Amino acid sequence: MELYELGVKEAQEGLAAGDFTAEDLVKAVIARKNAADGEVGAYLTFDEEHALELARLNPRSVPIAIKDLINVRGQPCTCASKILKGYVSPYDATVIAKLKAAGFIPAGRVNMDEFAMGSSTENSGLGVTRNPYDLTRVPGGSSGGSAAAVGGNLCIAALGTDTGGSIRQPASFCNCVGIKPSYGRVSRFGVTAFASSLDQVGPMTKSVEDAAILMKALAGHDEHDGTTPREEVPDYVKALEDASMKGVKIGIAKEYSNVTGLDPEVKRITDEAVKACENAGAEIVEVSLPHTEYAMAVYYIIAPAEASANLARFDGVRFGHRSEKAVDVFSLYCKSRAEGFGAEVKRRIIMGTYVLSSGYYDAYYSRAQKVRTLIKRDFDAVFQKVDALLTPCAPTPAFSFGEKQDPLTMYLNDLYTIPSSLAGVCASSVPAGFTADSKLPVGVQFVCGGFEEAKLFKISKAFEDISPVKAARAF
Amino acid sequence: MKIDVAYVSELARLELSDEEKSLFQTQLENIVGYVEKISEVDVEGVPPMMHGHDTVNAFREDVVGESLPAETALANAPKRVGDEFLLPKIVEGAES
Numbered sequence: 024m025e026l027y028e029l030g031v032k033e034a035q036e037g038l039a040a041g042d043f044t045a046e047d048l049v050k051a052v053i054a055r056k057n058a059a060d061g062e063v064g065a066y067l068t069f070d071e072e073h074a075l076e077l078a079r080l081n082p083r084s085v086p087i088a089i090k091d092l093i094n095v096r097g098q099p100c101t102c103a104s105k106i107l108k109g110y111v112s113p114y115d116a117t118v119i120a121k122l123k124a125a126g127f128i129p130a131g132r133v134n135m136d137e138f139a140m141g142s143s144t145e146n147s148g149l150g151v152t153r154n155p156y157d158l159t160r161v162p163g164g165s166s167g168g169s170a171a172a173v174g175g176n177l178c179i180a181a182l183g184t185d186t187g188g189s190i191r192q193p194a195s196f197c198n199c200v201g202i203k204p205s206y207g208r209v210s211r212f213g214v215t216a217f218a219s220s221l222d223q224v225g226p227m228t229k230s231v232e233d234a235a236i237l238m239k240a241l242a243g244h245d246e247h248d249g250t251t252p253r254e255e256v257p258d259y260v261k262a263l264e265d266a267s268m269k270g271v272k273i274g275i276a277k278e279y280s281n282v283t284g285l286d287p288e289v290k291r292i293t294d295e296a297v298k299a300c301e302n303a304g305a306e307i308v309e310v311s312l313p314h315t316e317y318a319m320a321v322y323y324i325i326a327p328a329e330a331s332a333n334l335a336r337f338d339g340v341r342f343g344h345r346s347e348k349a350v351d352v353f354s355l356y357c358k359s360r361a362e363g364f365g366a367e368v369k370r371r372i373i374m375g376t377y378v379l380s381s382g383y384y385d386a387y388y389s390r391a392q393k394v395r396t397l398i399k400r401d402f403d404a405v406f407q408k409v410d411a412l413l414t415p416c417a418p419t420p421a422f423s424f425g426e427k428q429d430p431l432t433m434y435l436n437d438l439y440t441i442p443s444s445l446a447g448v449c450a451s452s453v454p455a456g457f458t459a460d461s462k463l464p465v466g467v468q469f470v471c472g473g474f475e476e477a478k479l480f481k482i483s484k485a486f487e488d489i490s491p492v493k494a495a496r497a498f
Numbered sequence: 499m500k501i502d503v504a505y506v507s508e509l510a511r512l513e514l515s516d517e518e519k520s521l522f523q524t525q526l527e528n529i530v531g532y533v534e535k536i537s538e539v540d541v542e543g544v545p546p547m548m549h550g551h552d553t554v555n556a557f558r559e560d561v562v563g564e565s566l567p568a569e570t571a572l573a574n575a576p577k578r579v580g581d582e583f584l585l586p587k588i589v590e591g592a593e594s
Contacts, residue, residue, distance in 0.1 A: 113570045206550020220549045249556035250549060320533040331510060338511070340583055345576035352588050353511070361513035369512060374526055376510040377501055378533075387533070392546030394536050399547055430525050431532060447550025473551055 026051035031233035034085045045078035064152045065172035074130035086130030088178035092215040095129045103147040106344045106363025116213025117245045125240035133168030139217045142436045146367040160421040163193030169227045170197035180228040186221045188440025191452035195416035195466030205473045206447035210245035218329040229495040231484040235259035262477040266484035269304035274409035278315035286419040292456035292465045312401040318442040324391035331375025402446040406472040416452045420463035443470045451483040
């Protein structure tokens, strides 16, 4: 086995045994990137000297690929946007500081949809990323670079972010494990904001155990992020020791089955996953999330509204692109933003500004926040009855480039991941199979209650043990 | 639902080309048409959900902490003079 094929746990064991050093690992990842990333395009930039220096200073550390919206001091942080070309981070995001303290080093910056807005990474302003399992298809998004790097064995593990499915859907498309932590479980300090009431950083890995190891490092209170409670972080790795499906109550939401546009192969793989859980001792319970049909609408009000406010900071004044054509401050804002942002970002800024504008706020944003409460209550009620929900991760496997031209069609790709994002609960994507005809990876989603990550890891691991496929291994 | 894209783009401080305006016009009206769906939900007496969990007022001690040195904060400035960001003239008649 090549070093770049290792997961986090295997790498840590090898480092501890003295089989190799962090420098060896980084060199192996760089060599792999140089050999294979030309066609995949997972990485936007890779400061080899920086990664090697960190590896020499921390010889027992594991390199992690970082989604390009998380700040690493002294490194670029472009959010895959032309508006941030040339930007150099002045400080480490809390997740980076925590990773460093726990024996990890940032190595390489991976592609994404611009400002995390998209489901295919086609919205990147800086590069194309292809699905390592089929180069004619997208890797999913917005954490498409992270997923392609993990699924294609171009890194040991990666960090992604998830606002409405941006970790889980690409993980499903690229055959890796992805964790969307509960809202507030992981600090957002130093992570470029898209929709602040939804954004979370999470691990994308080659196994559930690797994800648990990384989550243990990432989770917890941060005084720089007021939305991270001082709630104790359980030992997620230890929680895996007695992982089992026996007696686990798995909910199947009736609103999620037979959705229009659900690919028959995704349905087959999901049904087989349910059967496998049942055979392994889980109890399958039909449940209802009655407000599911409103989740997409709520999300496409709240997320653009928050994005339009967050992206106001890109005004050409303190950092980022500044237009040469400006004659006064007003045109400096308008032109710098026009030249710097791509189409999807502009569309969402306009949408968000519209729903927040005078006369429309109550009908849209305020009303959407109330419907969001009802969606959360659906989840609260369901988790009184079951330990976890099992759903498809995305309605289809990876689709072809340019296949979804209409924004609304693209948005509907996230219909299984958006409701749990709105509810603020935690969820995972675990590899579950390959489509029969085109051999594309398909993951299933497990959803647990808020701050129930230990349970989520346990159930995800129990499923991984019975799943017919292993992450990142078929490539 | 008719959206005044030109007006909204001005509010957003985001210049759009004529092509973008007409493309967004159709696309946004489709999206807004879709999200209108929430108007059918009875939200009488339902409180708004502002965040992913119920925490309110996360206080910390009001103590002086570390902050970025001015030079670091200015390092990404598109234009600067000394310790300041340089901008076009804002106030009419003032010296820039």
